[in-house]
Amino acid sequence: MSKKSAQELVSQILEGNTRGIAKAISLAENGLAIQSKEELIDSLYSHCGNATIWGITGPSGVGKSTLLDKLLEHLRRDNHKVAVIVVDPSSPFSGGALLGDRLRMQRYATDEQVFIRSMASRGHPGGIAGATSDAVKIFDAAGYDTIIIETIGIGQSEVEIVKLADVVLLILVPGLGDEIQALKAGMMEIGDIFVINKSDLNGADRLQSELQYVLNLRGEDKSGSEYPLVMTCATNNQGINELYDRTNHYLTTLTQSGILSRKHRKRLEYEVRAIATAKIREKIDFNSRLETQLDGWINEIWLKKASPYKLINQKINGLIKEMEHR
């Protein structure tokens, strides 16, 4: 990208131009134009930090999209400008379910204040978490005050992604069976607010007791309207009000107590470390470089054209010098 078109793109994003935003996110997803992407994010960075980030996660089939749809209604009623990033690290293309969601969300197609974007492809350099983080910055700089990251499935990538959020809603349904056991073992830690959706199904009460038990273990001492467990039935709008209010209340408390700021700082730490580590790993891909050269080194030493230590020292310094210019 030329310097001029890069500056133009930055201006478009800061004005909230949707075509510019879409282009920028594609750039963030695209591993081929790393330098352009980095310059773009760097240019936007000083304009970031104003959005509130929601994470919505849980196993597939729990009704995340319907719930999200209902929450969007509330957010729009309160006049929020909302960006939704739907992340599916496991599938290279948007599958059927995702397409259905897209259609369902089409009612926001003409709403300039709602931007829905899926990041559904694998193989982002630096991981899907890195690309999502860049997308969040683009939306943030573009003036979206609420950014919702929806992840599909439960796994390491999802955990990394929800670390980007200020508040994480973990959605469950009765009858998940073994899945809930696995969740309990570790993933439970990633939810700030637990949602039992499809609460009209059999087993909702049992799931509720189980989650209350987990919350007790976690030492949650909140009660009443602060208790981080909400029963919903998204399809007939039950419990959505309560969930929306409780999420906002949670965010307000977080902000006022100063915890949110510490959380942001932690997130930045995590992000800088991830970028630095990925870059180091990529730059210092010594093993493969060594393998391509080693035969030549050995030959020179074998033929006594060179002394071993002198040659090895020279060559390794050469490799390091090369790295520097990569």
Add this chain to the structure above:
Amino acid sequence: MSKKSAQELVSQILEGNTRGIAKAISLAENGLAIQSKEELIDSLYSHCGNATIWGITGPSGVGKSTLLDKLLEHLRRDNHKVAVIVVDPSSPFSGGALLGDRLRMQRYATDEQVFIRSMASRGHPGGIAGATSDAVKIFDAAGYDTIIIETIGIGQSEVEIVKLADVVLLILVPGLGDEIQALKAGMMEIGDIFVINKSDLNGADRLQSELQYVLNLRGEDKSGSEYPLVMTCATNNQGINELYDRTNHYLTTLTQSGILSRKHRKRLEYEVRAIATAKIREKIDFNSRLETQLDGWINEIWLKKASPYKLINQKINGLIKEMEHR
């Protein structure tokens, strides 16, 4: 070391001066003077490649030293100039047994054609194998035509050390019990000639059949005087003639077939790779460097004094530049 004294040391070694040799080996063992050591080895390198290298290995208590003592007699009778390197990577000091050996070998104390040196300390940079390899080069350049490396114990270090040898004598005795099982599992591969010492002990026949079985598995098709299994009883000089002849025969065949040259090439490969890998690991100790700096980076980005990618790229290049000058 000054340039002048380094050149003097090289001259002393090439003349076969024993005090110079001893000084050089101490230098090779000493991690503090890496540069001097490397320059020394580099200076000697073009004079190397004339010595035949024997490896003698096996569990402790099998009588390696007595056997070595007897083999030395034969080597001296054939007018070889012999260097013996006794390696004990497991002990930081020469222990009792080693001291005993030293006393026993004192009969060579006045023989200018025999040089016995133990390398008994841990913690050589680049591993004991690296230091041993340097010592071999020093003796080689000093005109020792036969260099014997004796290792004590059986382990990964021993395997690496015997890779330096042209021929490896693996010494066993009857009644090793479990030890022989472990040997069979993997270490058997390191022996070129198997020696059953103390063959007057009970169980010698059984050990012989076991070893024959292993040799069959290995596809050894040599027979008669070429069969790589010799029964000895070093204390009363039994089988030593045979072992000595068979070892020399093995070496002659190896030389004539061109296998020895390929073996030397492989050894060089192994050595260059080991030095290069150790140097890279040492130079690129990124993790600890990153940890000391990361907090500072995060702070600058947090306070928006810098853009994330620009700062990270700059800092990483800085780290790489530092490495180059180490």
